[in-house]
Amino acid sequence: MTLRRLLLLAQLPFWVLLVAAFVLLSGALDARVRATEQAAQTRATLTGIGQIMQHVVDLETGLRGYVIAGQPAFLEPYEAARAALPTELAALDGTGRESQRLRRIRILVDRWQTEVALPEIAARPRSGAEAGALVRTGAGKKILDGIRAEVAGYRAEQTDQLAALDAAASAKLRRLRLTLYGVGGVALLASIVATLVSAQRISSSFGRFTAAAQRLTDGETGVRVETRGPTEIQTLSGAFNHMSGELAHAQQQARTHADTLAARNEWMRRLGEFGDWMQAARSLGEGARILECALPELLPGTRGTLLQHNASRNLLLPLAVWGGETGTATPPDGCWALRRGEAVTPGGDRLAPACLGGPGGTYTCVPLFSHGETLGIMRLRPALVPELPDGLEGGAGGTGLSPDLLAVLPGIVRQVSLALAGLRLQDRLLQQAIRDPLTGLFNRRRLEDELDAQTAHATASGQPLSLIALDVDHFKRLNDTFGHDAGDAALVRLSALLRDLAPQGGTPARPGGEEFSLLLPGYDLAAATALAERLRAEVAGWTLTHAGITLGQLTVSLGVAGYVPPLSTPGALVRAADEALYSAKRQGRNRAVAAQPLNPEAWLTLAPG
16 A cells, blocks of 8 residues: 555545535535425415405405495405406415315305305495395305405414424524534544544654664664555665665675774784884894794794895895794795796796795795895795694695785785895995904994993903904015005905904904904903914914915014903003003014003003093
8 A cells, every 4th residue: 555545545534524514514405495495485375375365355345345335436446356366366376385275265255256246246236225235144244254264274374384494494404503513523533533543654654764763873783674554665664674784784894894904904003013123123133033023923824934145146045934934045046936026836826837945835935126136035835734744734725825915915025125125235334334344354443332332341240351452563564575465465364363263252353454453251361361372373373475475474463451440441451452562562573462450540541531
């Protein structure tokens, strides 16, 4: 049922009652009209009977005047009445309401004419006494009294009938008024009831929509409305249910997208945190430790190795390993990813063969590039399932990495490449800043930094600290005789010996020219002097050649000083070692001299002013 039909049906009782009221009103009006017509006809009859009585009076008056006077002029009212009576009686007959009294009046009038009027009129010309005798017989009066009685009775009947008609008309009018009041009241009540019922049904239907919409507003999902009621309401219910379903689907998609976005944001946060940590690293070693912690989080469900080129760029060495993978060095020429400059999955790609020296099974190799320089590769495989025996891959192990992981892998590789490039550049710049370019030993700057750090540590811990100052004897003569290349070769050979004999934690350095230093944490003056003597003996035993030319014997002079906190300072320790070195020079060179412990005043004189 449609909403329009429902509204029309709600008004149907009102219309039915309206039609019934119209029919009743029409019937009542017709009855009123008929009653009015009957009353009018009765009044006309009363008027007509009055005229007849008047004519009867005229008949009698005219006749008596003629009998008394004997003059024909007195018969004029009689003649006029006698002429009008048939018409008046015929008019009463024409109403269709002739009764026995009317017929008796007609008979009495005709009898009075025959028995009284005509004999008296005929007798008057002959003798007034004869006519008067006829009058005195009383026959005419008796007939006229009968006519009067019949007219009075007829008039009384008509009057009663008229009163009855008026009473009936009034009663019908009252019934009509009551009927109209009743029909109007019932129609109004029916209309109100129908309107309330229709409004209740419509309000109930829309109330369901309001409640359902409020539930949707409150965040409830899967809200549905019963499809009942008028056709329009059912159509609206179906549309609402469809909209609710689509909204629930959209909300589910939004939650899924929100979860994805949250996971993506978390991943980006971790990636940014990884970048911050990599920027804070100062060496590739520190970067490797950060990578081993960060890559399992950035690449969940994987195991792999990050390999970088060695100094000769003829080998890929493991820098970071995670997920239980075993990192092994591999030749760069055997990696298809480096050859093609793109990610390659041997065994997964249709035409990709396995890399030379690569692991078994399915894996993915991704080259690491930065600013046009090849840094190395990242080799990934799905992580091992713990429940399975070692060596068996589960889950995605047979099909490679997941599409989601492959989608984020380029961003991670790019970030790792930039971080590694920065660390490599930082290492190169650091080495250039702290190392001597000829010998590879630490320079004066690094030596001074180590002196500050180690003296502070010795002061705090009470451990011994010593410094060896070394100078090549007659180095200028060597340069002048054999050339600077020969002098440089001698310095390189000496720096290699110094590096080999330096203990772990020691700092071999070349402050400048033919001068060398060796800082020895944990060595007291005696141990440092013994090491210095060993250095001297090693050098003295060399037979150096350069370009096929024998350079002769090379000797060195060494000065050894021990740190004595809290009186000593880094500058005082250097001055003490230099003083011991100068003493060795003065004593004939090719010897190691230990600085003697000085009193506080002497240390103060050695300290820089």
